[in-house]
Amino acid sequence: MSKRKKPINNTNIPQHQIEAIARCILPDILAFYESIEGQREFEEWKKQRQAEQKE
Template sequence: MNKKKKSNKSGYPDEAIKTLARCFYPSMVEFFNSEEGQREYEKWLKEQEALNAAPIAA
């Protein structure tokens, strides 16, 4: 099968990005599973809904 490679336009090597992701991922999961993380996520969702509901100025 021909897999399509995702283009990395950041200028950083893919391996560096993957290494950082492996370092940050456990802390991110822990945060978003916490009560504080859940509150922050709910707040963000409400902000996104408000932004999407706002009319776009032409």
């Protein structure tokens, strides 16, 4: 059995509301990153991040 990490919530928003919102937007996030546009933007972000780390 693996232990589930407790989420860190430093806001006044109740955890159950955060989880409800996450369940609503997760399918859209996954669809974006599976799309060609999302993959292209992710690759650009990774290149930008690598360039910033070299500086």
